[in-house]
Amino acid sequence: MARIVIDPITRIEGHLRIECEVENGKVSKAWTSGQMWRGIENIVKGRDAREVWLFTQRICGV
Amino acid sequence: MKNKDIASVSKHLGVSRREFLKYCSIVAAGMGLPLGTGEQIAEAVTKAARRPPVIWLSAQECTGCSESLLRATHPTFEHLILDLISLDYHETLSTPSGHQAEAARAASIKENKGKFILVVDGAIPVKDKGIYCMIAGRTALDILQETAKDAFAIIAMGSCSSWGGVPSADPNPTGATPVQKILTDAGIKTPVVTIPGCPPNPYNFLSTVLYFVTFKKLPELDDLARPKFAYGRLIHENCERRPHFDAGRFATEFGDENHRKGYCLYKLGCKGPETHANCPSILFGDTGSGTWPVGTGHPCFGCTEKGIGFHKPLFSKASLHMVTPPDTYPHVVEHQGKSALAGIAVAAAAAGAAYAAVNNVAKKLGDDDGKGKK
Numbered sequence: 078m079a080r081i082v083i084d085p086i087t088r089i090e091g092h093l094r095i096e097c098e099v100e101n102g103k104v105s106k107a108w109t110s111g112q113m114w115r116g117i118e119n120i121v122k123g124r125d126a127r128e129v130w131l132f133t134q135r136i137c138g139v
Numbered sequence: 140m141k142n143k144d145i146a147s148v149s150k151h152l153g154v155s156r157r158e159f160l161k162y163c164s165i166v167a168a169g170m171g172l173p174l175g176t177g178e179q180i181a182e183a184v185t186k187a188a189r190r191p192p193v194i195w196l197s198a199q200e201c202t203g204c205s206e207s208l209l210r211a212t213h214p215t216f217e218h219l220i221l222d223l224i225s226l227d228y229h230e231t232l233s234t235p236s237g238h239q240a241e242a243a244r245a246a247s248i249k250e251n252k253g254k255f256i257l258v259v260d261g262a263i264p265v266k267d268k269g270i271y272c273m274i275a276g277r278t279a280l281d282i283l284q285e286t287a288k289d290a291f292a293i294i295a296m297g298s299c300s301s302w303g304g305v306p307s308a309d310p311n312p313t314g315a316t317p318v319q320k321i322l323t324d325a326g327i328k329t330p331v332v333t334i335p336g337c338p339p340n341p342y343n344f345l346s347t348v349l350y351f352v353t354f355k356k357l358p359e360l361d362d363l364a365r366p367k368f369a370y371g372r373l374i375h376e377n378c379e380r381r382p383h384f385d386a387g388r389f390a391t392e393f394g395d396e397n398h399r400k401g402y403c404l405y406k407l408g409c410k411g412p413e414t415h416a417n418c419p420s421i422l423f424g425d426t427g428s429g430t431w432p433v434g435t436g437h438p439c440f441g442c443t444e445k446g447i448g449f450h451k452p453l454f455s456k457a458s459l460h461m462v463t464p465p466d467t468y469p470h471v472v473e474h475q476g477k478s479a480l481a482g483i484a485v486a487a488a489a490a491g492a493a494y495a496a497v498n499n500v501a502k503k504l505g506d507d508d509g510k511g512k513k
Contacts, residue, residue, distance in 0.1 A: 083237040084275050085230050090202040112273040115199050116312025128453035135305045138203020
């Protein structure tokens, strides 16, 4: 059983990691994980609601 | 400059010789360089023996910086940048993934030690040993420190890598830190140019790269490491709504009559008076006049200024550095003179009007809630 790690996944926005297990030429198990966290949920907590868009809009720039 | 050089570039970029030279001249003019510099830039581009290698690292970013660069509507733009440089590593643009992409980065560092340009977009998290941004199992902090010490120069692309930007907003949950601070703390002396903006204007980035390619040095920088040609003036100085400010005509609510008339957005929290950038002059997206935040009716939020964008509340009023309108601006109501004598009378009237305008501004700034004038 081979275990493959692909990190970083390119040609997408953000930092993605994929790990998978291969059995008899087929992927039997796979895990994906985002490798970056900014805490925008915490940044907007308690903030003036009128300026929250400024932050949430920038979660992804694509 | 030989025509065959131009011809090869034209073929490469898919634009005419005329268009290519025109483009280089626009870039030169944008940097405030003499007219002939356009040709020098064109020559440097066509005669470059080897394209300067560029490694582009992404940390806590949203890819908006890359997007603004790649989605430029000017047809030669993204070609010029991508054909001019050798982009050896860019997470979003690399064809290979995983260890192959990482191998390209390592190979380029080894081959071009001390010669490559390092571009960084995104802030670097340092809290909890930097675990909030990992690439190939390593922290962005670790990768930046490793790559930066071998770079010729670093371009911090966007507000996040320049000042911390979005992720560094209060309470800065991940300890998001600008590139310069990471380097200073690690004792790395590689020079850093900041191109702040959220997103930064692609022309400011391209002009900086072209300047480097042409003159083999970095452009003149201000005390925050921003190129002076792009960030030398306040937005307030070149704003098309400035005459309304000087005349004391303000929008006080979104959608009110004054807002619909295109009056000054200062009272809605516009940060133009304390933000340095060339947005009103070069605009965004090559689609004509008014294509920048203030042009569309929204106050500037100060993304290119340290401590303003994402830090100062959106609707708080800006600190004013220059309440007095410079005397080079046209007057709000321009009188027409007919003779030399009338001209003198106009000048006298204008001086009086300017004086009145200053008083008017001071008065109107104060009549809202008294907090406006500083």
